Amino acid sequence: MNAGFGVRMPGNYAPMYGAIPEQKQLKMFKNKNSKIEEIVKSINNRIEKIEKNFFLTNLLFSSVIYKLSIKNINNMDKKFWVTDKCNSCGVCVKVCPVNNINLIEGKPVWQHKCEHCLGCLQWCLKEAIQFGKSTAKRKRYHHPDVKVQDFMN
Numbered sequence: 001m002n003a004g005f006g007v008r009m010p011g012n013y014a015p016m017y018g019a020i021p022e023q024k025q026l027k028m029f030k031n032k033n034s035k036i037e038e039i040v041k042s043i044n045n046r047i048e049k050i051e052k053n054f055f056l057t058n059l060l061f062s063s064v065i066y067k068l069s070i071k072n073i074n075n076m077d078k079k080f081w082v083t084d085k086c087n088s089c090g091v092c093v094k095v096c097p098v099n100n101i102n103l104i105e106g107k108p109v110w111q112h113k114c115e116h117c118l119g120c121l122q123w124c125l126k127e128a129i130q131f132g133k134s135t136a137k138r139k140r141y142h143h144p145d146v147k148v149q150d151f152m153n
């Protein structure tokens, strides 16, 4: 990798935390515009740099958690499950970037080639998809400019 940047997100990892309220998200996006412009400029100028985040964050996520979880990442979908709220709409199937979900008898079944992006969980409009025991009460997140129809073609 020749370039890398850190962008703080409003809350896209539901197994650990929920998303922040919409008002705060909008404020955050507004503040991020200058950062995005900086990234675009850097890429256009083909500057090779890997942006460093806080030392401890790097150490924890890149060196410890990443290395521990990457070996088993495809099978981490064994922790997904679906509640009775599922209405068989199929959005989770369309959203998954690696075709890891089949609808069987109207319910999602994960195929163990997951990349753990959590798109299915975040985009289920019924909030029917859960991961382990901790996500039921956590607020979902997706960018306000992206609509579910964008995935449905």
Ligand code: SF4
Residues within 6 Å of the ligand: 082, 085, 086, 087, 088, 089, 090, 091, 092, 093, 106, 107, 108, 123, 124, 125, 126, 127, 128, 129
């Ligand atoms: S997106 Fe949610 S409601 Fe739709 S099929 Fe998947 S789990 Fe069910």
Ligand code: SF4
Residues within 6 Å of the ligand: 077, 095, 096, 097, 098, 099, 100, 101, 110, 113, 114, 115, 116, 117, 118, 119, 120, 121
């Ligand atoms: S977490 Fe991402 S890759 Fe895994 S099943 Fe859900 S959408 Fe697909």
